[in-house]
Amino acid sequence: MEKMRLNANVRAVLDVLQSAESHPTAQEVYESVRKVRPSIGVATVYRILNQLGEQGMVKVLGRESECRYDARTQRHDHAVCTECGALLDIPVEITLSNEVLARAAQAAGIRLDSHEIRIYGRCLNCDKG
């Protein structure tokens, strides 16, 4: 993992992310950054976001290029490889109390439907490298 430069573009992106209330999409980041640096291009924003993600300086949510489908509709949890994106089942039932879930749902303002636990890390294959 290479050291990261911190030039004006990068700082502008970080700035937007740090002052954001919610979780902006790349396009939203781009729009915001453009107010400060009108000449910046989308590609640069994407490049910077990716690098920040690799550095662990920002969290990237929902990076899953393709949808996956599963005929087993009962709840089950997933392990995601941060390297290759593999999506694995977690064959261990992790129990959360209904009270905790209800409280979380209420706090988030959502009518609870289901839940899922995801663990992230490197899968056996990628961990070798």
Place this chain on the structure above:
Amino acid sequence: MEKMRLNANVRAVLDVLQSAESHPTAQEVYESVRKVRPSIGVATVYRILNQLGEQGMVKVLGRESECRYDARTQRHDHAVCTECGALLDIPVEITLSNEVLARAAQAAGIRLDSHEIRIYGRCLNCDKG
């Protein structure tokens, strides 16, 4: 939610999903189905997968069209609206014991890095409708 037809194409798709070991992508489903029904088109497979998803007959994983970014890299959990896709923070810390997590990671064959809890449901806005 309308009643679902169960013609040959739909049955073929269900069949592939039910006999799948992992979580196939739409393209993978398409490839497999094509072995049985060579004339089927991608669009049909996508249409069927979407309908099955709506019916709750299959789970759709990772349906998030855009990436979102977050400068707060400490762990926090998310609530996802199944209707509009809104991604909200859960302002309640949900604690999982390290042993449970370690066991899950081991079972999935992954070197644990982080984890996240996601709850799904309809957000305040969508729940009205």
Place this chain on the structure above:
DNA sequence: ATGGGTGCAAATCCTTTGCATCTGC
């Protein structure tokens, strides 16, 4: 001058849509 960073546009990938045709009832 040199190498990384950049903007632009074109390309790519996954998914959806329009439309004319075909099917089953």
Place this chain on the structure above:
DNA sequence: GCAGATGCAAAGGATTTGCACCCAT
């Protein structure tokens, strides 16, 4: 015969890449 289902190709949206240029070192 009709409504819904289908295949094809084209469109769409998000992200990446190729490439020439530019800037700071």
